[in-house]
Amino acid sequence: MYDYIIVGGGSAGCTLAGRLSEDPNVSVALIEAGGADRSILIHCPAGLAVMAKFELNGWGYNTVPQPGLNGRKGYQPRGKVLGGSSSINAMVYARGHASDYDDWAARGNPGWSYADVLPYFKRAEHNERGADDFHGEGGPLNVMDLRSPNPFLSSFVEAGVQAGERHNTDFNGADQEGIGAYQVTHKNGERFSAAKAYLTPHLGRANLKLITRALTTRVVTENRDGQVHAVGVEYRADAGHGAVQTLRLKPGGEVLLSAGAFGSPQLLMLSGIGPAEHLREHGIGVVRDLPGVGENLHDHPDMVMVVNAPKLTDLFGLSWQGTVNTVRAILEWHRSRSGMLTTNFAEAGGFIKSAPEEAIPDLQLHFVVGKLVDHGRKTVFGHGYSCHVCLLRPKSRGTLRLASPDPQRAPLIDPAFFQDPDDMARMVRGFKRMRALLQQPALTRHGGVESQASASAQTAAQIEQFIRNHADTIYHPVGTCRMGPDGDALAVVDAQLRVRGVQALRVIDASVMPQVVGGNTNAPVIMMAEKAVDILLR
Known part of the structure; x- marks a missing residue:
């Protein structure tokens, strides 16, 4: 029996397990559906390209057909390994805009303003630049500038300045807007996932039990005096194929769901907690009718433009010279953990406005030092x-639904990309802004030529069709167990992250975000788990 049972060994789950088990009197069990994070492809930063190409260490999810994508299914990679998506992502450290958190608080979630959450960002962080008003030093999560940045980044930053943007050296400081190099979650030339930051150094703790390759199938609940209580979880070992086993809570203990924007609502519904009619359709007994479970799914829609530049053989690419570069890079990384393989590929980018009248940036750029097509799965x-351009605050809202009562069946993922016409209007403007930046002299002097796939899209209507034919996620799904006040009929958890109407059960991951932040989601999820630890211990 345990004080805390955590479901999901991703960014939130690793943070929770590491922090809660610091107290030797608190017993913690962490259940992860994937295996241990031993692969060299995880630890070598550039290994993410191989993992993306062959869809390794992930759930391999796809969306349902998207009308906004001309009927295509979108790809939704989520980490299925210790460390979760922090073990397979591009390692960009970005928190979003300060106003994102002020908006959460304004929606009726006290304690989640930027002033409230900044201390938790700082507590989590060890920034190699040192501490200041916005950054921490001495925290578990190592944040640093790229160890061996590609020299071509300076051309991208120069082009951004030529396009009218300012050079920003810290997207997580006083002002987010501008173009520059990203900081990353690396350490000593290796990926520094949430598992490496919070969990694996502490696996020797007697009060911390880790169970990998175990698929959680439901939260076990009991009715006591007219109230529903979580009392444990059931799981199947051996990646879901073994016998059903049960972990139980101590009196006063809690179940913490950190299975992500897809896994947490799926598990709630499998446990009878969710929209009653939908549960009955699948023959699941209703434990608690919560219509908001699986609602409010949204994500950053993203578009990539590719530029062919055959003379730039110092960039990643498949060629004779590229092969020679890669062999040299493998030897250098093996010898000194430096060189090309310390790349996160999306080495630079920025936050820009789709129109001058926007109060804050509504678009994000990720500049990639190679040709990227179909998430890197297509050989080029x-x-x-x-260069990616993504919309930071989409208005479209979709759903997460069960495909089956079988826990091994993937859920039905519908982010409803471009359902709201404002999203497409902003993306068209964003595409034009990105193209204008890439056509600045600092880049064109290198002889690059826009790929024909996008170059043929010139009018607004043509650009829109190009976006519908090629856009997809940039891997930031949120909102399916959203946080909200009592008056919010679709709120699943309150500001203390407690599931409404169920005692001893909380959700702590990106699914509780009421609105996606204007940036990458890994750092915010770690922050949320840091804050949740204080909530639990209070």
Whole structure:
């Protein structure tokens, strides 16, 4: 029996397990569906390209057909390994805009303003630049500038300045807007996932039990005096194929769901907690009718432009010279943990406005030092570079639903991309802004030529069709167990992250975000788990 049972060994789950088990009198069990994070592809930063290419260490989810994508299914990679998506992502450390958190608080979630959450960002962080008003030093999560940045980044930053943007050296400081290099979650030339930061150094603790390759199938509940209480979880070992086993809570203990924007609502519904009619359709007994479970799904829609630049053989690419570069890079990384393989590929980017009248940036750029097509799953020959543009605060809202009462069946994921016409209007403007930046002299002097796939899209209507034919996620799904006040009929958890109407059960991951932040979601999820620890211990 345990004081805390944590479901999901991703960014939130590792943070919770590491922090809660600091007290030797508190017993913690962490259950992860994937295996241990031993692969060299995880620890070598550039290994993410191989993992993306062959869809390794992930759930391999896809969306349902998206009308906004001309009927295509979108790809939704989520980490299925210790460390979760922090073990397979591009390692960008970005928190979002301060106003994002002020908006959460204004929606009726006290304690979640930027002033409230900044101390937790700082507590989590060890920034190699040192501490200041916005950054921490001495925290578990190592944050640093790229160890061996590609020299071509300076051309991208120069092009951004030529396009009218300012050079920003700290997207997590006083002002988010501008173009520059990203800081990353690396350490000594290796990926520094949430598992490496919070969990694996402490696996020797007697009060911390880790169970990997175990698929949680439901939260066990009991009715006591007219109230529903979580009392434990059931899981199947051996990646879901073994016998059903049960972990139980001590009196006063809690179950903490950190299975992500897809896994947490799925598990709630499998446990009879969710929209009653939908549960009955699948023959699941209703424990607690919560209509908001699985609602409010949204994500950052993203578009990539590729530029062919055959002369830039120092960029990643499939060619004879590229092969030679890679062999040299493997030897250098093996010898000194430096060189090309310390890249996160999305080495630079920025936060810009789709129109001058926008109060804050509504678009994010990720500049990639190689040609990226279909999430890196399509083989592309030659050298060049790519640039993403994504919409930071989409208005479209979709759903997460069960496909089956079988826990091993993937859920039905519908982010409803571009359902709201404002999202497409902003993306068209964003595409034009990105193209204008990539056509500045600092980049064109290198002889790059926009790929024909996008170059043929010139009018607004053509650009819109290009976006619908090629856009997809940039891996930031949120909102399916959203946090909200008592008056919010679709709120699943309160500001203390407690599931409404169920005692001893909380959700702590990206699913509780009422609105996606204007930036990458890994750092915010770690912050939320840091804050949740204080909530629990209070």
